[in-house]
Amino acid sequence: MAERRYTKTHEWVAVDGKRATIGITDFAQSQLGDVVFLELPSVGRKLAERETFGVIESVKAASDLYAPVAGRITEVNDKLSAKPELINSDPYGEGWILKLDLAGDLPSALLDEAGYKKVTEEAAS
Amino acid sequence: MVDFGGWEMPQQYTSIRDEHFAVRQVAGLFDVSHMGRFAIVADAPNDFLQRLVTNDISRLEDGDAQYNLLLNREGGIVDDLVVYRERGGFFVVVNASNREKDLEWFRSHSTPDVEVHDFTLDRGLIAFQGPRAQELLPCDDDLDAIPYFGFARGKVAGVPAVISRTGYTGEDGFELVIDSDRLGEVWDAILDHGRSAGVLPAGLGARDATRLEAALRLWGNDMDETVNPYEAGLGWTVKLGKGDFIGRSELEKVKAEGARRQLVGLKMQPGDIARHGAGVSAGGRRIGVITSGTHSFFLGFPIALAMVEARSLQVGDRAAVEVRGREAPAEVVKLPFYRGSARSLSDKKESRHG
Numbered sequence: 200m201a202e203r204r205y206t207k208t209h210e211w212v213a214v215d216g217k218r219a220t221i222g223i224t225d226f227a228q229s230q231l232g233d234v235v236f237l238e239l240p241s242v243g244r245k246l247a248e249r250e251t252f253g254v255i256e257s258v259k260a261a262s263d264l265y266a267p268v269a270g271r272i273t274e275v276n277d278k279l280s281a282k283p284e285l286i287n288s289d290p291y292g293e294g295w296i297l298k299l300d301l302a303g304d305l306p307s308a309l310l311d312e313a314g315y316k317k318v319t320e321e322a323a324s
Numbered sequence: 325m326v327d328f329g330g331w332e333m334p335q336q337y338t339s340i341r342d343e344h345f346a347v348r349q350v351a352g353l354f355d356v357s358h359m360g361r362f363a364i365v366a367d368a369p370n371d372f373l374q375r376l377v378t379n380d381i382s383r384l385e386d387g388d389a390q391y392n393l394l395l396n397r398e399g400g401i402v403d404d405l406v407v408y409r410e411r412g413g414f415f416v417v418v419n420a421s422n423r424e425k426d427l428e429w430f431r432s433h434s435t436p437d438v439e440v441h442d443f444t445l446d447r448g449l450i451a452f453q454g455p456r457a458q459e460l461l462p463c464d465d466d467l468d469a470i471p472y473f474g475f476a477r478g479k480v481a482g483v484p485a486v487i488s489r490t491g492y493t494g495e496d497g498f499e500l501v502i503d504s505d506r507l508g509e510v511w512d513a514i515l516d517h518g519r520s521a522g523v524l525p526a527g528l529g530a531r532d533a534t535r536l537e538a539a540l541r542l543w544g545n546d547m548d549e550t551v552n553p554y555e556a557g558l559g560w561t562v563k564l565g566k567g568d569f570i571g572r573s574e575l576e577k578v579k580a581e582g583a584r585r586q587l588v589g590l591k592m593q594p595g596d597i598a599r600h601g602a603g604v605s606a607g608g609r610r611i612g613v614i615t616s617g618t619h620s621f622f623l624g625f626p627i628a629l630a631m632v633e634a635r636s637l638q639v640g641d642r643a644a645v646e647v648r649g650r651e652a653p654a655e656v657v658k659l660p661f662y663r664g665s666a667r668s669l670s671d672k673k674e675s676r677h678g
Contacts, residue, residue: 232335232336232529233339233340233341235619235621236594236596238648254648256595256597258340258619259335261648284341287339
């Protein structure tokens with residue numbers, strides 16, 4: 200799997216050529232608590248960078264999901280409808296949310312591991 | 325960790341889901357030391373308390389506990405609490421968020437012979453709740469001798485404790501009052517003793533889910549100073565015939581005219597979690613708001629309590645709730661959503677608060 204990049208709103212994206220996989224971070228799932236439901240878009244939809252593409256419901260709250268990159272959705276993780284808890288147990292693996300065909304370059308605002316770690320440390324303090 | 329009435333408390337120790345199932349199927353251990361505990365010392369404590377609470381405490385004998393409400397003059401609920409009678413005197417357990425307010429309430433209504441002592445910090449409170457709680461409690465005392473809403477002094481894991489068969493989950497179980505400096509010892513002993521059976525420490529998330537399934541009201545969500553007991557469905561705690569108490573004259577009027585609102589239970593579709601404050605409508609007309617809502621991992625669907633216009637909904641009716649900017653379908657269901665192992669919840673119609 201390619202190196203992960205992160206957003207300040209706690210999504211991650213891993214890019215392999217023109218194919219991007221996105222999800223929410225381990226920090227995000229730990230803050231949300233047990234996830235009970237995801238409202239997700241359909242394959243084929245085009246997302247702009249920072250566009251809201253869905254909602255994640257945890258026991259604590261409903262939170263919007265933002266596209267970390269622009270692109271067209273090629274795959275939605277079907278397993279999440281029956282097992283939303285995969286987001287909690289394996290946020291970077293089986294708990295992935297969407298796959299996209301990238302449109303354009305990666306946004307420069309994406310953070311690397313160290314940059315994102317700083318964001319979470321600030322959020323936790 | 326989250327802030328709860330000024331106390332730092334865990335939403336979950338491991339997972340709300342696992343903790344919730346442990347409470348329903350085995351037993352879970354909650355640290356509820358945040359709840360306020362006061363001793364009431366007076367020449368005639370009976371007379372003093374009887375004027376402040378809605379239920380009839382003259383019915384209590386030593387070793388009895390009773391669910392109660394404090395009302396303001398308008399009949400609104402200042403707090404809900406459990407009153408315990410011991411050696412002719414009383415102690416009470418109140419909500420953490422209302423501890424200072426309640427202490428002031430008791431003191432401002434007291435006569436010179438009354439002393440209200442806040443022992444919240446001196447003695448902690450833990451709750452061991454679940455269908456196997458009695459079997460799994462490390463205790464050599466005769467627990468069968470303690471009825472539902474009864475309590476006794478004994479020892480848990482060798483440490484002196486007040487052992488009360490009360491709780492806030494709908495399950496059988498015990499609340500234990502223990503000196504704060506030995507509370508950790510008992511906490512560890514209960515978890516060690518029950519670990520192989522599946523006992524887990526349980527946080528606020530599991531506490532809220534289990535109390536909501538059991539339809540136990542939460543002060544600040546389902547009721548407050550603007551809600552009267554009949555609206556909250558707690559009319560059974562009000563004994564108008566016992567003599568005067570604060571709020572009584574207003575409640576007599578409400579009873580004569582009928583309550584203007586009612587608390588109802590709603591079952592939602594998977595994924596539609598109704599949140600506190602969300603609008604509720606029926607037949608295209610707004611009739612009330614959600615007071616509490618969560619996803620019940622145990623039942624497999626989201627549940628909610630709603631405060632709606634009186635007689636606007638009955639069991640089996642359909643309603644709509646605002647969820648994520650749309651109208652989500654809801655069905656009115658009978659309360660409680662789930663009846664656990666608590667011994668005579670239905671017979672005595674006694675239940676406990678948060």
